[in-house]
Amino acid sequence: MREAVIIIPARYASTRYPAKPLATLKGASGIERTLLERSTMAARAAAQVTPGVTGVYVATDDERIATEARRIGAEIIMTDPECANGTERVAQAYARAGLTQPIVVNLQGDAPLTPPHFVTALIEAMRADEHRQVATPVLRCDREALENFLTDRRAGRVGGTTVVRSALGNALYFSKEVIPFTSGLAAEDPIPVFHHVGLYAYTPAALGRYARMTPGTLEKIEGLEQLRFLEHGYPIAAVEVSAPGAAFWELNNPSDVPLIETYLKRMGMA
Numbered sequence: 001m002r003e004a005v006i007i008i009p010a011r012y013a014s015t016r017y018p019a020k021p022l023a024t025l026k027g028a029s030g031i032e033r034t035l036l037e038r039s040t041m042a043a044r045a046a047a048q049v050t051p052g053v054t055g056v057y058v059a060t061d062d063e064r065i066a067t068e069a070r071r072i073g074a075e076i077i078m079t080d081p082e083c084a085n086g087t088e089r090v091a092q093a094y095a096r097a098g099l100t101q102p103i104v105v106n107l108q109g110d111a112p113l114t115p116p117h118f119v120t121a122l123i124e125a126m127r128a129d130e131h132r133q134v135a136t137p138v139l140r141c142d143r144e145a146l147e148n149f150l151t152d153r154r155a156g157r158v159g160g161t162t163v164v165r166s167a168l169g170n171a172l173y174f175s176k177e178v179i180p181f182t183s184g185l186a187a188e189d190p191i192p193v194f195h196h197v198g199l200y201a202y203t204p205a206a207l208g209r210y211a212r213m214t215p216g217t218l219e220k221i222e223g224l225e226q227l228r229f230l231e232h233g234y235p236i237a238a239v240e241v242s243a244p245g246a247a248f249w250e251l252n253n254p255s256d257v258p259l260i261e262t263y264l265k266r267m268g269m270a
Helices: 035-049 063-071 086-096 116-128 143-154 204-212 217-222 227-231 256-266
Strands: 004-010 024-026 032-034 053-060 075-078 103-107 134-140 162-165 171-175 194-196 199-202 237-241
Touching: 004 035, 004 086, 004 116, 024 035, 024 256, 032 035, 035 053, 035 063, 035 103, 035 116, 053 063, 053 086, 063 075, 075 086, 086 103, 086 199, 086 204, 103 116, 116 134, 116 199, 116 237, 171 227, 199 204, 204 227, 217 227
Parallel strands: 004 053, 004 103, 053 075, 134 237
Antiparallel strands: 024 032, 103 199, 134 194, 134 199, 162 171, 162 194
């Protein structure tokens, strides 16, 4: 069994939401926890149920985030402020810490609702095909999720990401727009929109290549780091996952806080 490590990239200087990892979210118990703590809890829960996960780390360039990571007992890898995105930060953290696990999971620090089985499915997909270099989960939208996307677009907010896949299950494109176009969708039709979950698995070789590749035009205009792989011709396996009875949304903007708190309460997450 190939071992895996989970790394949570967390930065303070977010353009859309500065200090986002330290934002607090109230759960079902009424307890407020920082986004970093909730994301770390999600990573630890996944590690407990996924065989072969041998480490969970927070990768940051900011001492304020490092201080919070120490408070919650997380292991820390300090990285450079120049890292342009989470994948670059994970690549640097993996190399800087001298890690050796052959599967590297990037659990982005804005997805506290990530169910453990999403991580398990992603790692199992990497183990199932030794030639697979990069994988990420995708979640078919229900009516509520699709409306959340459309509400953001109508309000001019840049929020979650959608993805379209090939017949082979690889990602064709990721976008901050809602793709594919759904205006003509009948009420009884299955929803063809897939929510891209902020979670990746890579081989160390793929991470090393990513750090050396030049960002492309699509990555820059969409603000989506994973497009660098596609623009340079490297496939990304889009692994379909499901979350029956659960809800999934990332903390992209301050306006997402009430929605995520509603979901935390709905799912009984303390």
